[in-house]
Amino acid sequence: MIRVLMVSDVYFPRVNGVSTSIATFRRALAAQDVAVRLVAPRYGDEADAADVVRVPGRRLPFDPEDRLVHAQAMRAAVLREAERCDLVHIQTPFLAHRYGLRAGRAQRRPVLLTYHTFFEEYLHHYAPFLPATALRALARQVSRAQCNAVDAVVVPSTAMRDRLAGYGVHTPMEILPTGIPVRDFAAGDGAHFRRLYDIPEHAPMALYIGRVAHEKNIGFLLEVAARLRAQRPDFVLVVAGEGPATPALQRQALQAGLAGTVRFVGYLERRKRLPDCYAAADVFVFASRTETQGLVLLEAMAAGLPVVALAAMGTTDILAPERGARIAPDAPAGFAAVVENVLADDRLRKQLATEARCYAHEWADTLMADRLAALYRRQLEVRA
Numbered sequence: 001m002i003r004v005l006m007v008s009d010v011y012f013p014r015v016n017g018v019s020t021s022i023a024t025f026r027r028a029l030a031a032q033d034v035a036v037r038l039v040a041p042r043y044g045d046e047a048d049a050a051d052v053v054r055v056p057g058r059r060l061p062f063d064p065e066d067r068l069v070h071a072q073a074m075r076a077a078v079l080r081e082a083e084r085c086d087l088v089h090i091q092t093p094f095l096a097h098r099y100g101l102r103a104g105r106a107q108r109r110p111v112l113l114t115y116h117t118f119f120e121e122y123l124h125h126y127a128p129f130l131p132a133t134a135l136r137a138l139a140r141q142v143s144r145a146q147c148n149a150v151d152a153v154v155v156p157s158t159a160m161r162d163r164l165a166g167y168g169v170h171t172p173m174e175i176l177p178t179g180i181p182v183r184d185f186a187a188g189d190g191a192h193f194r195r196l197y198d199i200p201e202h203a204p205m206a207l208y209i210g211r212v213a214h215e216k217n218i219g220f221l222l223e224v225a226a227r228l229r230a231q232r233p234d235f236v237l238v239v240a241g242e243g244p245a246t247p248a249l250q251r252q253a254l255q256a257g258l259a260g261t262v263r264f265v266g267y268l269e270r271r272k273r274l275p276d277c278y279a280a281a282d283v284f285v286f287a288s289r290t291e292t293q294g295l296v297l298l299e300a301m302a303a304g305l306p307v308v309a310l311a312a313m314g315t316t317d318i319l320a321p322e323r324g325a326r327i328a329p330d331a332p333a334g335f336a337a338v339v340e341n342v343l344a345d346d347r348l349r350k351q352l353a354t355e356a357r358c359y360a361h362e363w364a365d366t367l368m369a370d371r372l373a374a375l376y377r378r379q380l381e382v383r384a
Contacts, residue, residue, distance in 0.1 A: 007100035008091035011040035028369030110379040156293035157314035179368030188279030207281035212243035227336035278303035301356035324356025
């Protein structure tokens with residue numbers, strides 16, 4: 001049995017890719033004889049399993065969804081838990097990194113880091129009052145220092161590995177995307193979802209699911225929706241998720257006359273409502289240029305939903321074969337043309353749906369957990 005301590009500045013109920021990755025690997029690693037204990041923030045009165053240690057913190061005024069954990073509480077929890085682990089796996093670059101690294105070194109344990117977020121193209125959205133070039137340089141400097149301080153770095157895509165190498169990271173890097181629990185997305189009730197949100201049964205429906213944040217380029221999708229509605233008056237774009245860009249995007253939709261076309265449905269519960277939403281759609285659309293992987297693309301494919309997306313950064317690994325997907329031009333008119341082609345061709349849409357389901361199985365959580373467990377074993381052998 002390998003005992004792993006994961007340390008993170010974010011976890012459920014805060015919904016994002018990092019939380020999803022941690023939860024997915026924790027569940028799948030159990031079958032690999034790997035026991036994971038997690039130290040993460042407390043958000044409220046959430047009940048947790050015995051292997052989750054919650055650390056108190058405070059809300060951030062500019063991002064109330066997140067928590068800034070109390071430094072001393074995080075330090076004490078991580079140092080205590082590291083005494084009974086074989087390996088430390090850091091998930092985020094803030095206090096989790098500082099104390100995860102410190103605890104791992106104090107206990108002479110291997111320390112790994114997963115580089116989840118492309119901070120170089122992320123920070124300027126949240127500090128627009130600072131020069132973007134300075135923020136990018138700072139992100140590169142911090143990323144290089146943190147990655148070179150650990151024993152191995154897990155990266156979710158080839159593009160992220162190459163970018164970190166360009167920063168000057170010389171620590172061994174393992175390309176290991178987060179897998180998906182394919183079974184969780186295989187049997188949604190699309191008709192129920194459409195009735196629930198008053199979407200006509202035969203209306204062509206495109207779907208975006210993810211964090212509603214500026215770096216996700218959702219405004220681009222609203223421009224695409226305007227073009228598609230001009231061709232198909234009953235076209236609907238559903239935007240599912242929460243985030244700080246929601247008010248601005250709702251204003252953009254109103255100003256563009258898209259109030260009935262674009263539906264903001266907020267956060268969807270993952271067990272039932274999320275699979276139902278995927279099953280209700282005809283095509284999944286995604287325009288982010290800064291993803292380290294693009295996990296939602298695989299979720300959509302597991303549900304048998306054709307994908308139309310930009311191939312940029314981490315999404316390229318998923319999209320390059322165009323199995324179950326079509327790569328669209330980085331311009332609203334060209335993107336809309338690809339979506340319209342998929343919507344208009346029933347045979348193509350069914351072919352893409354079949355390809356998508358088969359392709360998603362190649363990214364299953366069990367396969368990725370097997371690879372992560374093997375990486376853990378190699379790190380322990382080096383230390384032995």
